[in-house]
Amino acid sequence: xxxxxxxxxxxxxxxxxxxxxxxxxxxxxxxxxxxxxxxxxxxxxxxxxxxxxxxxxxxxxxxxxxxxxxxxxxxxxxxxxxxxxxxxxxxxxxxxxxxxxxxxxxxxxxxxxxxxxxxxxxxxxxxxxxxxxxxxxxxxxxxxxxxxxxxxxxxxxxxxxxxxxxxxxxxxxxxxxxxxxxxxxxxxxxxxxxxxxxxxxxxxxxxxxxxxxxxxxxxxxxxxxxxxxxxxxxxxxxxxxxxxxxxxxxxxxxxxxxxxxxxxxxxxxxxxxxxxxxxxxxxxxxxxxxxxxxxxxxxxxxxxxxxxxxxxxxxxxxxxxxxxxxxxxxxxxxxxxxxxxxxxxxxxxxxxxxxxxxxxxxxxxxxxxxxxxxxxxxxxxxxxxxxxxxxxxxxxxxxxxxxxxxxxxxxxxxxxxxxxxxxxxxxxxxxxxxxxxxxxxxxxxxxxxxxxxxxxxxxxxxxxxxxxxxxxxxxxxxxxxxxxxxxxxxxxxxxxxxxxxxxxxxxx
Amino acid sequence: xxxxxxxxxxxxxxxxxxxxxxxxxxxxxxxxxxxxxxxxxxxxxxxxxxxxxxxxxxxxxxxxxxxxxxxxxxxxxxxxxxxxxxxxxxxxxxxxxxxxxxxxxxxxxxxxxxxxxxxxxxxxxxxxxxxxxxxxxxxxxxxxxxxxxxxxxxxxxxxxxxxxxxxxxxxxxxxxxxxxxxxxxxxxxxxxxxxxxxxxxxxxxxxxxxxxxxxxxxxxxxxxxxxxxxxxxxxxxxxxxxxxxxxxxxxxxxxxxxxxxxxxxxxxxxxxxxxxxxxxxxxxxxxxxxxxxxxxxxxxxxxxxxxxxxxxxxxxxxxxxxx
Numbered sequence: 001x002x003x004x005x006x007x008x009x010x011x012x013x014x015x016x017x018x019x020x021x022x023x024x025x026x027x028x029x030x031x032x033x034x035x036x037x038x039x040x041x042x043x044x045x046x047x048x049x050x051x052x053x054x055x056x057x058x059x060x061x062x063x064x065x066x067x068x069x070x071x072x073x074x075x076x077x078x079x080x081x082x083x084x085x086x087x088x089x090x091x092x093x094x095x096x097x098x099x100x101x102x103x104x105x106x107x108x109x110x111x112x113x114x115x116x117x118x119x120x121x122x123x124x125x126x127x128x129x130x131x132x133x134x135x136x137x138x139x140x141x142x143x144x145x146x147x148x149x150x151x152x153x154x155x156x157x158x159x160x161x162x163x164x165x166x167x168x169x170x171x172x173x174x175x176x177x178x179x180x181x182x183x184x185x186x187x188x189x190x191x192x193x194x195x196x197x198x199x200x201x202x203x204x205x206x207x208x209x210x211x212x213x214x215x216x217x218x219x220x221x222x223x224x225x226x227x228x229x230x231x232x233x234x235x236x237x238x239x240x241x242x243x244x245x246x247x248x249x250x251x252x253x254x255x256x257x258x259x260x261x262x263x264x265x266x267x268x269x270x271x272x273x274x275x276x277x278x279x280x281x282x283x284x285x286x287x288x289x290x291x292x293x294x295x296x297x298x299x300x301x302x303x304x305x306x307x308x309x310x311x312x313x314x315x316x317x318x319x320x321x322x323x324x325x326x327x328x329x330x331x332x333x334x335x336x337x338x339x340x341x342x343x344x345x346x347x348x349x350x351x352x353x354x355x356x357x358x359x360x361x362x363x364x365x366x367x368x369x370x371x372x373x374x375x376x377x378x379x380x381x382x383x384x385x386x387x388x389x390x391x392x393x394x395x396x397x398x399x400x401x402x403x404x405x406x407x408x409x410x411x412x413x414x415x416x417x418x419x420x421x422x423x424x425x426x427x428x429x430x431x432x433x434x435x436x437x438x439x440x441x442x443x444x445x446x447x448x449x450x451x452x453x454x455x456x457x458x459x460x461x462x463x464x465x466x467x468x469x470x471x472x473x474x475x476x477x478x479x480x481x482x483x484x485x486x487x488x489x490x491x492x493x494x495x496x497x498x499x500x501x502x503x504x505x506x507x508x
Numbered sequence: 509x510x511x512x513x514x515x516x517x518x519x520x521x522x523x524x525x526x527x528x529x530x531x532x533x534x535x536x537x538x539x540x541x542x543x544x545x546x547x548x549x550x551x552x553x554x555x556x557x558x559x560x561x562x563x564x565x566x567x568x569x570x571x572x573x574x575x576x577x578x579x580x581x582x583x584x585x586x587x588x589x590x591x592x593x594x595x596x597x598x599x600x601x602x603x604x605x606x607x608x609x610x611x612x613x614x615x616x617x618x619x620x621x622x623x624x625x626x627x628x629x630x631x632x633x634x635x636x637x638x639x640x641x642x643x644x645x646x647x648x649x650x651x652x653x654x655x656x657x658x659x660x661x662x663x664x665x666x667x668x669x670x671x672x673x674x675x676x677x678x679x680x681x682x683x684x685x686x687x688x689x690x691x692x693x694x695x696x697x698x699x700x701x702x703x704x705x706x707x708x709x710x711x712x713x714x715x716x717x718x719x720x721x722x723x724x725x726x727x728x729x730x731x732x733x734x735x736x737x738x739x740x741x742x743x744x745x746x747x748x749x750x751x752x753x754x755x756x757x758x759x760x761x762x763x764x765x766x767x768x769x770x771x772x773x774x775x776x777x778x779x780x781x782x783x784x785x786x787x788x789x790x791x792x793x794x795x796x797x798x799x800x801x802x803x804x805x806x807x808x809x810x811x812x813x814x815x816x817x818x819x820x821x822x823x824x825x826x827x828x829x830x831x
Contacts, residue, residue: 311684482772483686
């Protein structure tokens with residue numbers, strides 16, 4: 001059938017030879033696909049400082065990176081527009097997304113195992129950044145490298161919103177940047193303006209002041225509002241509950257929830273450490289002191305008048321409760337405004353919701369002599385590079401990281417998917433300025449005044465606690481706080497239990 | 509009559525009572541293989557087993573004696589990880605919750621599973637009904653957890669709405685209260701795994717000797733007496749398998765719990781395996797996690813041995829009576 005050369009090694013292929021060849025090919029293919037599929041791959045064309053920008057961008061053309069990220073809008077936007085990055089650099093990036101706890105677990109196993117299956121990963125400031133900072137590359141060495149393409153706006157603290165670079169980039173050592181700000185979730189108050197207007201007079205009759213939300217609205221006022229709504233509900237009126245808390249399964253958001261209350265009252269902090277840098281040796285926690293006990297009492301009081309399914313509602317569920325019209329107020333992250341304003345899924349859309357800063361501390365509740373502030377906290381998601389990766393993979397990852405935090409991409413996420421920018425320059429775009437007022441095509445922009453113009457500014461913003469055992473601390477706090485809310489222990493007992501376990505976790 | 513069999517002088521030829529016999533197979537195949545021959549036959553399986561089971565087991569012991577995963581490298585700490593467990597309240601509470609969870613699951617699954625098997629055995633729609641009942645088992649536990657999470661949710665959960673409408677629940681969802689969250693987990697476990705007990709029991713009931721049942725009935729025994737005296741002793745070994753499987757599953761399955769409650773609210777459902785997960789993959793204290801895992805393994809083995817002994821008693825008595 002086929003022409004066989006006279007000098008052919010095999011004139012015909014025996015069954016044995018066929019099996020040998022087939023086996024060999026299968027082994028080679030299997031090994032090859034494993035190597036390509038599981039790991040990043042690097043190809044390099046050397047460049048010099050004088051090389052063109054295009055040459056610097058293309059120096060790792062043919063390489064492959066794996067980016068492990070949280071399932072949030074910026075990650076989806078990057079994935080959707082990954083071809084742009086490939087066209088510009090020739091680098092293939094596989095974007096894997098998952099829930100934040102899963103991202104942390106996968107990345108943690110990878111980096112602590114000395115591997116670099118995820119050479120570039122999402123580093124949420126405290127749950128991932130503070131816990132895994134030792135495994136992240138210092139960006140400063142690449143920022144100074146003139147053989148790498150650099151963002152024209154640069155990476156200094158002034159190009160990001162106040163404190164954002166510190167929030168995710170500064171960990172334990174001054175001068176190091178372990179992540180660049182990629183995604184932001186900053187707390188502010190979402191409240192039902194329509195209900196506030198409707199019941200304002202009734203409220204004023206009982207409480208002798210107006211029911212409204214401004215930067216001067218205190219936690220005591222919020223407690224009054226929530227109590228008022230609960231009384232109406234108990235009287236049989238068709239009204240939502242006043243308030244809801246973040247007490248579901250994700251311990252970190254529970255810690256953030258009580259942190260806002262505590263920081264508002266005398267800027268109380270969990271440890272006596274530098275709020276920006278954090279500390280690997282935090283020393284004894286401040287839990288158990290008079291302020292913490294008082295705040296725990298107030299948190300419990302707030303819980304008693306809040307939505308009855310508080311203990312099952314984490315951040316996402318709480319937002320669903322608000323969308324369903326079951327609560328009139330929530331302190332929520334500004335990235336959720338897009339979902340609240342979605343008319344298809346939210347009863348709170350269409351101008352019913354207004355946005356305000358986080359509540360101010362109530363002077364009479366302060367026990368430590370500090371001042372009352374609008375305690376605001378955040379989750380600043382950074383993009384970090386795995387220290388275990390080779391130098392070339394790290395450099396290629398840097399090129400991708402700068403793309404991921406570029407103004408162009410952030411603007412595109414904000415306008416397309418409802419993201420939350422970290423670069424100041426995005427807010428200067430004329431259509432973003434216009435979007436800050438209704439009607440808007442970028443609902444998250446409705447929160448910008450409360451967040452970017454007020455909440456993240458000193459003295460309101462709190463970044464910590466950044467400690468290596470942060471995840472264990474969050475779990476301890478959430479568990480004992482929930483027991484207090486459930487009536488299983490008193491506020492004093494809860495604070496003492498948090499202190500005992502936290503100090504134990506920190507080897508005190 | 510005794511046969512005088514002489515060994516074949518050579519090859520496959522031998523003599524039986526003076527008659528020449530040619531064996532069908534050459535004699536070489538009748539030679540007992542050496543022990544190394546069996547070893548090499550088993551070697552591939554042993555290597556696979558060692559790689560996936562024995563090596564990790566010894567690695568687990570090694571980890572339990574070390575501080576693992578710190579950036580400074582792994583350091584030997586002796587029995588410190590075990591010592592810490594002794595004063596760790598969450599460890600002991602985790603054990604308590606695990607026993608409570610397992611005991612309730614097993615009790616209801618055995619009771620309902622056996623009852624269903626009795627009802628289904630010989631039923632005219634047995635095959636169809638068994639297939640329908642088996643459906644929950646086909647669902648991945650993590651998916652089952654998510655499905656039930658949505659059903660129980662107080663904002664949009666259909667079951668919550670139903671239970672609330674019936675006056676069984678208030679506005680707080682079953683997974684939002686420390687008093688009821690464990691019940692939610694048990695309900696899901698019963699829903700998913702009772703069919704396994706039903707299936708195993710049904711298989712056992714097919715093996716019950718009909719003559720014993722008929723003889724007992726002739727003696728005037730009622731259906732219930734027949735079940736207790738004949739059926740139950742005959743299905744003991746099958747029930748033992750079912751109980752052992754479920755018991756071990758309860759001690760290691762955390763998918764549903766993580767999806768449904770995450771160990772909350774207020775740690776009311778933080779059974780030991782969930783705490784083990786937290787310690788190992790949230791706190792990344794792999795040494796302490798390994799110590800917890802080892803205690804879990806040892807207790808599981810001891811309890812399995814006890815279970816076997818408990819069930820062997822009636823089973824051997826039955827065998828004695830039979831002989």
